[in-house]
Amino acid sequence: MDVILLDDVDKIGLRGDVVSVARGYARNFLFPRHLAEQATAERVAELRKRDAKRARHEASTADQAQAIAEQLRNTELRFEVKAGPTGALFGSVTPTNIADAIWEQKKIRVDRRKIDTDTIKRIGRYEVPIDLFQDVRVEVTALVVPEGGELPSDAELEAMEAAEIAEQKAAADPVAPDEEFEPGPAERAIESESDDFDTDIEVAAEEKEL
Numbered sequence: 001m002d003v004i005l006l007d008d009v010d011k012i013g014l015r016g017d018v019v020s021v022a023r024g025y026a027r028n029f030l031f032p033r034h035l036a037e038q039a040t041a042e043r044v045a046e047l048r049k050r051d052a053k054r055a056r057h058e059a060s061t062a063d064q065a066q067a068i069a070e071q072l073r074n075t076e077l078r079f080e081v082k083a084g085p086t087g088a089l090f091g092s093v094t095p096t097n098i099a100d101a102i103w104e105q106k107k108i109r110v111d112r113r114k115i116d117t118d119t120i121k122r123i124g125r126y127e128v129p130i131d132l133f134q135d136v137r138v139e140v141t142a143l144v145v146p147e148g149g150e151l152p153s154d155a156e157l158e159a160m161e162a163a164e165i166a167e168q169k170a171a172a173d174p175v176a177p178d179e180e181f182e183p184g185p186a187e188r189a190i191e192s193e194s195d196d197f198d199t200d201i202e203v204a205a206e207e208k209e210l
Contacts, residue, residue, distance in 0.1 A: 115130050
């Protein structure tokens with residue numbers, strides 16, 4: 001079925017995209033999490049009209065793109081997000097989030113599909129390339145910091161990432177088999193008594209047969 005994404009969804013599309021997905025995936029995952037809505041003809045028409053209006057604010061010539069690049073150069077965007085102790089985000093920063101932040105901070109429309117970065121899932125400092133026009137490319141800085149905090153140093157970020165990798169590796173490794181049990185003196189004594197008992201039974205059985 002066709003749905004309209006209400007947020008960026010990994011490997012599916014960006015917010016505002018009309019995509020075709022399995023009906024069960026939509027009903028069991030996208031709709032309950034408010035990540036999508038059903039693509040009615042009216043809503044699709046509204047989106048097309050909105051996209052056309054926004055496109056008028058984007059660069060349509062190389063000169064316009066160069067002018068926008070000058071405005072964006074050295075821009076620093078800040079995203080405060082919930083993060084765990086190893087720096088992994090409880091969520092993500094997406095190209096749509098970056099496009100929204102550029103509009104809020106600079107009042108410049110950027111096509112989110114021209115933001116050349118993967119979804120950001122860890123705190124850190126990121127240089128985000130944006131293709132404004134053919135042969136016109138600019139980078140903006142995205143600071144992804146823990147909610148209510150500041151960005152740790154590079155050394156701390158590396159240590160946090162290493163800790164997360166170690167946790168993932170430990171979780172993925174199978175549990176080591178128990179070491180072979182080595183009986184102690186008490187166990188050996190019990191085993192010896194058991195052997196003697198078995199021997200007495202065997203002797204008694206032989207005498208009975210005789």
